[in-house]
Amino acid sequence: xxxxxxxxxxxxxxxxxxxxxxxxxxxxxxxxxxxxxxxxxxxxxxxxxxxxxxxxxxxxxxxxxxxxxxxxxxxxxxxxxxxxxxxxxxxxxxxxxxxxxxxxxxxxxxxxxxxxxxxxxxxxxxxxxxxxxxxxxxxxxxxxxxxxxxxxxxxxxxxxxxxxxxxxxxxxxxxxxxxxxxxxxxxxxxxxxxxxxxxxxxxxxxxxxxxxxxxxxxxxxxxxxxxxxxxxxxxxxxxxxxxxxxxxxxxxxxxxxxxxxxxxxxx
Amino acid sequence: xxxxxxxxxxxxxxxxxxxxxxxxxxxxxxxxxxxxxxxxxxxxxxxxxxxxxxxxxxxxxxxxxxxxxxxxxxxxxxxxxxxxxxxxxxxxxxxxxxxxxxxxxxxxxxxxxxxxxxxxxxxxxxxxxxxxxxxxxxxxxxxxxxxxxxxxxxxxxxxxxxxxxxxxxxxxxxxxxxxxxxxxxxxxxxxxxxxxxxxxxxxxxxxxxxxxxxxxxxxxxxxxxxxxxxxxxxxxxxxxxxxxxxxxxxxxxxxxxxxxxxxxxxxxxxxxxxxxxxxxxxxxxxxxxxxxxxx
Numbered sequence: 001x002x003x004x005x006x007x008x009x010x011x012x013x014x015x016x017x018x019x020x021x022x023x024x025x026x027x028x029x030x031x032x033x034x035x036x037x038x039x040x041x042x043x044x045x046x047x048x049x050x051x052x053x054x055x056x057x058x059x060x061x062x063x064x065x066x067x068x069x070x071x072x073x074x075x076x077x078x079x080x081x082x083x084x085x086x087x088x089x090x091x092x093x094x095x096x097x098x099x100x101x102x103x104x105x106x107x108x109x110x111x112x113x114x115x116x117x118x119x120x121x122x123x124x125x126x127x128x129x130x131x132x133x134x135x136x137x138x139x140x141x142x143x144x145x146x147x148x149x150x151x152x153x154x155x156x157x158x159x160x161x162x163x164x165x166x167x168x169x170x171x172x173x174x175x176x177x178x179x180x181x182x183x184x185x186x187x188x189x190x191x192x193x194x195x196x197x198x199x200x201x202x203x204x205x206x207x208x209x210x211x212x213x214x215x216x217x218x219x220x221x222x223x224x225x226x227x228x229x230x231x232x233x234x235x236x237x238x239x240x241x242x243x244x245x246x247x248x249x250x251x252x253x254x255x256x257x258x259x260x261x262x263x264x265x266x267x
Numbered sequence: 268x269x270x271x272x273x274x275x276x277x278x279x280x281x282x283x284x285x286x287x288x289x290x291x292x293x294x295x296x297x298x299x300x301x302x303x304x305x306x307x308x309x310x311x312x313x314x315x316x317x318x319x320x321x322x323x324x325x326x327x328x329x330x331x332x333x334x335x336x337x338x339x340x341x342x343x344x345x346x347x348x349x350x351x352x353x354x355x356x357x358x359x360x361x362x363x364x365x366x367x368x369x370x371x372x373x374x375x376x377x378x379x380x381x382x383x384x385x386x387x388x389x390x391x392x393x394x395x396x397x398x399x400x401x402x403x404x405x406x407x408x409x410x411x412x413x414x415x416x417x418x419x420x421x422x423x424x425x426x427x428x429x430x431x432x433x434x435x436x437x438x439x440x441x442x443x444x445x446x447x448x449x450x451x452x453x454x455x456x457x458x459x460x461x462x463x464x465x466x467x468x469x470x471x472x473x474x475x476x477x478x479x480x481x482x483x484x485x486x487x488x489x490x491x492x493x494x495x496x497x498x499x500x501x502x503x504x505x506x507x508x509x510x511x512x513x514x515x516x517x518x519x520x521x522x523x524x525x526x527x528x529x530x531x532x533x534x535x536x537x538x539x540x541x542x543x544x545x546x547x548x549x550x551x552x553x554x555x556x557x558x559x560x561x562x
Contacts, residue, residue: 110321114372265316
């Protein structure tokens, strides 16, 4: 608990900056995008016709029909915020380990009367709290903005779409924890996180355009499609199970490796 | 006082092509101040990090307080104060916050000891870690290692970066801790420090143990330093005696110096046969004995 408290205190600023940034952006972008695309009767809007017929919307998991639904534009926006939150989750998961290496503080922390299990759990719990804070603030700001500027949406559907961001961020944070433990000498975790998240995002876009389900399993962005949520009223079960299973595997692998691995030292 | 606090049994750590440590076996007794000397890269820090459970040995084992250093590292740490060679701490906090964090990690109230040690070492508790000089960071490390009044203190190059006055205070603090019953294990390549503080030393070379001796034994190993100046050139092979080491002579061959631990009469006989201008027979410094180990 001591380590957890310290880690939370140490990362509070970082977490709050991400939380406020995402919350403020979604809060401001919802009214802007809705007013931009709802200027005329939805489907008659030439913007819908132009954008909706392109592969672009398909690649971000929003269909033309869904775009005109009350939560269509929100889902479209969330798909981009998921890229940012994926980077955040992965960067946080990685850097909470790599920081000890780059700051040369491993020797301080690992020689105190706390087991590696305690250290890992404290760090993982800190990442979980950070991800929850950022995601909840995003969901809260989204709900507030929609209530103010676009009332009359389906609450459950909104929750599922918004919650996709939380699940995806958790997935990436578990992956980040594993990569952080494996490559604790990584000196640029933000670049790594950005590259991995962007590659995953592109993989999903590609899989949707070519219509390959096998490829879609390679990227967590495929697991949460707003159109699918609107159509079935829940996440696709196969993707959800895959997401939970992979995240659990990443977490367990990170934990087991953390217990066994030599502490890395920067000379 | 013969209770073994630290015991290494064939401890080995290899890094593939890079040198690690090989088959180290020795023990440190309770209440002892044990020095661990060797040049940079000899494997001192690797040994200490293995003892602290930071890295896993590829062979052998090590125990502290009879507990396995790998599987029971956190239990061991409860009674160990550790000063790493790298003086890096969390940069964004102040010294008192870091020391309080250390105390919290041990679950102890160490405020009076923090204040006492900080005052003696002239350490400003309210400065940010990132603003500290190398010497001040070392002071933070020393205070952090000692505030819990541990039964064992392990220090890796403890005085590097400290000014001579603070070194003096540090030696006094260590001596006090030792009188209180604390066992001290310190690595250094500063021989005067080891000579001053330690009861016994282990000498490490290329990751292997060269020897363990008490400081007294090391000094009494029989080595004498002989320096000779002759009026004429010393013939080649003139001092070709058993027990001569580190032989050096001047370009004109009129003076020579060497370490000698053979029969003193033999060397005296040789000296008698030279047209001597000057001769010194000295007890070598620990540094000279130490360098002799590294030949």
